[in-house]
Amino acid sequence: xxxxxxxxxxxxxxxxxxxxxxxxxxxxxxxxxxxxxxxxxxxxxxxxxxxxxxxxxxxxxxxxxxxxxxxxxxxxxxxxxxxxxxxxxxxxxxxxxxxxxxxxxxxxxxxxxxxxxxxxxxxxxxxxxxxxxxxxxxxxxxxxxxxxxxxxxxxxxxxxxxxxxxxxxxxxxxxxxxxxxxxxxxxxxxxxxxxxxx
Amino acid sequence: xxxxxxxxxxxxxxxxxxxxxxxxxxxxxxxxxxxxxxxxxxxxxxxxxxxxxxxxxxxxxxxxxxxxxxxxxxxxxxxxxxxxxxxxxxxxxxxxxxxxxxxxxxxxxxxxxxxxxxxxxxxxxxxxxxxxxxxxxxxxxxxxxxxxxxxxxxxxxxxxxxxxxxxxxxxxxxxxxxxxxxxxxxxxxxxxxxxxxxxxxxxxxxxxxxxxxxxxxxxxxxxxxxxxxxxxxxxxxxxxxxxxxxxxxxxxxxxxxxxxxxxxxxxxxxxxxxxxxxxxxxxxxxxxxxxxxxxxxxxxxxxxxxxxxxxxxxxxxxxxxxxxxxxxxxxxxxxxxxxxxxxxxxxxxxxxxxxxxxxxxxxxxxxxxxxxxxxxxxxxxxxxxxxxxxxxxxxxxxxxxxxxxxxxxxxxxxxxxxxxxxxxxxxxxxxxxxxxxxxxxxxxxxxxxxxxxxxxxxxxxxxxxxxxxxxxxxxxxxxxxxxxxxxxxxxxxxxxxxxxxxxxxxxxxxxxxxxxxxxxxxxxxxxxxxxxxxxxxxxxxxxxxxxxxxxxxxxxxxxxxxxxxxxxxxxxxxxxxxxxxxxxxxxxxxxxxxxxxxxxxxxxxxxxxxxxxxxxxxxxxxxxxxxxxxxxxxxxxxxxxxxxxxxxxxxxxxxxxxxxxxxx
Ligand code: HEM
Ligand SMILES: [Cu+2]
Numbered sequence: 001x002x003x004x005x006x007x008x009x010x011x012x013x014x015x016x017x018x019x020x021x022x023x024x025x026x027x028x029x030x031x032x033x034x035x036x037x038x039x040x041x042x043x044x045x046x047x048x049x050x051x052x053x054x055x056x057x058x059x060x061x062x063x064x065x066x067x068x069x070x071x072x073x074x075x076x077x078x079x080x081x082x083x084x085x086x087x088x089x090x091x092x093x094x095x096x097x098x099x100x101x102x103x104x105x106x107x108x109x110x111x112x113x114x115x116x117x118x119x120x121x122x123x124x125x126x127x128x129x130x131x132x133x134x135x136x137x138x139x140x141x142x143x144x145x146x147x148x149x150x151x152x153x154x155x156x157x158x159x160x161x162x163x164x165x166x167x168x169x170x171x172x173x174x175x176x177x178x179x180x181x182x183x184x185x186x187x188x189x190x191x192x193x194x195x196x197x198x
Numbered sequence: 199x200x201x202x203x204x205x206x207x208x209x210x211x212x213x214x215x216x217x218x219x220x221x222x223x224x225x226x227x228x229x230x231x232x233x234x235x236x237x238x239x240x241x242x243x244x245x246x247x248x249x250x251x252x253x254x255x256x257x258x259x260x261x262x263x264x265x266x267x268x269x270x271x272x273x274x275x276x277x278x279x280x281x282x283x284x285x286x287x288x289x290x291x292x293x294x295x296x297x298x299x300x301x302x303x304x305x306x307x308x309x310x311x312x313x314x315x316x317x318x319x320x321x322x323x324x325x326x327x328x329x330x331x332x333x334x335x336x337x338x339x340x341x342x343x344x345x346x347x348x349x350x351x352x353x354x355x356x357x358x359x360x361x362x363x364x365x366x367x368x369x370x371x372x373x374x375x376x377x378x379x380x381x382x383x384x385x386x387x388x389x390x391x392x393x394x395x396x397x398x399x400x401x402x403x404x405x406x407x408x409x410x411x412x413x414x415x416x417x418x419x420x421x422x423x424x425x426x427x428x429x430x431x432x433x434x435x436x437x438x439x440x441x442x443x444x445x446x447x448x449x450x451x452x453x454x455x456x457x458x459x460x461x462x463x464x465x466x467x468x469x470x471x472x473x474x475x476x477x478x479x480x481x482x483x484x485x486x487x488x489x490x491x492x493x494x495x496x497x498x499x500x501x502x503x504x505x506x507x508x509x510x511x512x513x514x515x516x517x518x519x520x521x522x523x524x525x526x527x528x529x530x531x532x533x534x535x536x537x538x539x540x541x542x543x544x545x546x547x548x549x550x551x552x553x554x555x556x557x558x559x560x561x562x563x564x565x566x567x568x569x570x571x572x573x574x575x576x577x578x579x580x581x582x583x584x585x586x587x588x589x590x591x592x593x594x595x596x597x598x599x600x601x602x603x604x605x606x607x608x609x610x611x612x613x614x615x616x617x618x619x620x621x622x623x624x625x626x627x628x629x630x631x632x633x634x635x636x637x638x639x640x641x642x643x644x645x646x647x648x649x650x651x652x653x654x655x656x657x658x659x660x661x662x663x664x665x666x667x668x669x670x671x672x673x674x675x676x677x678x679x680x681x682x683x684x685x686x687x688x689x690x691x692x693x694x695x696x697x698x699x700x701x702x703x704x705x706x707x708x709x710x711x712x713x714x715x716x717x718x719x720x721x722x723x724x725x726x727x728x729x730x731x732x733x734x735x736x737x738x739x740x741x742x743x744x745x746x747x748x749x750x751x752x753x754x755x756x757x758x759x760x761x762x763x764x765x766x767x768x769x770x771x772x773x774x775x776x777x778x779x780x781x782x783x784x785x786x787x788x789x790x791x792x793x794x795x796x797x798x799x800x801x802x803x804x805x806x807x808x809x810x811x812x813x814x815x816x817x818x819x820x821x822x823x824x825x826x827x828x829x830x831x832x833x834x835x836x837x838x839x840x841x842x843x844x845x846x847x848x849x850x851x852x853x854x855x856x857x858x859x860x861x862x
Contacts, residue, residue: 011792011843014423018345022419025449029411032453040461040472040483047478049471124470128478131470135461153834166840 340426360406503640599635624684
């Protein structure tokens, strides 16, 4: 029996190793997808077809507040991982819940921006530029949504089962994913919002 | 709310099969399925099929299933090809079956060549390659399974889902895209293709592409993380090396394809304007994106074939491969350079002389590492004692066709020349020479070479040589005329031309060549059947029928499900060759083995995504929601499933291993 458990342990660290590498590669493929979207956005930025240009529709302070919220959520997510390493269940739940709330807030802000644009007649059907904008920012938003779903399921599981090793692994990957989305957002903030000011 | 369109979308009675080809296709599909079902019921094999094959996570079984599926799709794509050529021969005569010229009307002809190209690239060549990589790479690196066995099964089933989806318009009616295999915009936009054809293209490729991407990640991690102790990167067999490079390409470019298709999707479904003519879309962007994927993709297909040839040449010349480091470097350089040439697919589209010159030169650079490889193979054979078995025949065939096609490529890499022959049949001849004479011949070499390892018996050698010669003759007969036609000004994708051009007899030669290939394929099937019949005589009792060099030949044939009773220790390149030389057998110490359990979750997940894709084709909202939710639930269930592996105790391994060694 003893040999079986050491075997399982060995296999588990091996599996952890592989999963982490696999997840990193997945993140890189996702980055390529965002790369395509950034490229299309840059190409289509001037294709306004008589509609609004970027500087007419974006509200920089608003985008900045979105950015700060997402950055804070990344910070709380980091704190959650620290708590995870100390096996402190309450703190893990606490920090992840906070991350979750910040994430939801970000999403609501983003949706409100979308609906404002649409109500002004500037939907994605208006021009190539707006198509590219909605797709780039919307894809990021979809990723955030996926992350939130993942987070809520994990929170529920921790609450019920405690910090099992497989849950810890999932949470670590989730935090990678969350930081990754944060970095992508920094690029969005720069290329979409800041550049609109130039 | 309109309930009917909520449930079945745009599908109407009028769409269901009513033309002769959809009725024929549907009939053929259901006859085949019916026959298979009857056979399985009579022989009481349903459970066996489900438990031993469909739900398996063993890469060897998944590999075989890939090969079977790819072969079925090969037959489908081949029928398309015959229809295309025969239309081109008959088009000078009076029209029949309601067509103005020949027997296919223009739109139908367009759908056929689109389907033909997509099927041959995505479902035949890719399918065969993934099959071979699944079968062989774990064995070559001394591993027992892949890094993510479940994802492997899922990737396979997504590939199957895509393959079925691309054939679904037979069953549900409608039409396929009439755009060419890359569905170039703006032609593929709603404005010009309002039907469901492009939707089928979108969802079929999106779903199977997801499978490919998953497979790519899986193989990269497997090769990087699961090599036997002692196997450093520079000790890996060439096929493993080239598979690694091909899979690195896959993970870098398939996201581009996925996004490009997604952008076309939102254009068509949500009225966006990425590539549309109106509202300031940008059509050239589609061309750039699709070829940034497309050119590296052709190297995804050919690079593993390079690896197969390296293995075959060194085994049958009984020498170690010449200049291993330079072969690796050449393959790596090709991998890198393949990112820098995509624009040669549209020199004629106004990029300007400087840009064209740059991409023309980069394209010609690729010829250098390719030439290095060819020289390496020739030098491997030099002073070797070559044994003339059919795998090396395929290599000889490849050398002649590939060099030929490469020269044609060099010609087109010169922009001024390309302006003359772009999108002519010359181009068609070029890429068929590369993909058929390069990638497909390599796949055939690989299948013949590794067949005994997979099944335990060799393929019939004499028939194998007949197969090769018939294929080669058929191949040249059908594609050399296309080079000539292209030079004479015949454009690609032509359903009709004037008889005064005098092209008909060349098309006739091509058609005859295609029919010779049909004979070759039939011979291949005969070869398989005859070999199964004579499997006693053809039995491979040693596990090493060709006096091989890499680790896969150190196992008994057919391979036990755990691959290696003990993970081998590697000391050099050509690991098994060195082991054979040393001969000192250290006693075997058996250990417990952890293996993945079977799972049906891959099938369920792919089935839900298939439903989603099909529903999206027809914009049947209800079924799309069901499909997507089902897929997400399956995914969540699987991630929290902890019970995915089992332990095979050392005593059991010992018992099985001794049994295997007794039978061989
Ligand atoms: C020395 C190597 C090669 C060179 C210099 C080369 C060059 C070219 C050029 C210049 C074109 C564009 C011609 C035009 O559209 O007018 C082209 C098209 C193409 N090549 Fe190659 N090529 C090479 C190898 C390959 C290989 C190895 C494959 C596949 C395994 C391949 C597959 C294709 C395909 C599929 C197309 C065009 C498809 C389409 O337009 O639909 N080529 N090649
Ligand atoms: Cu190319």
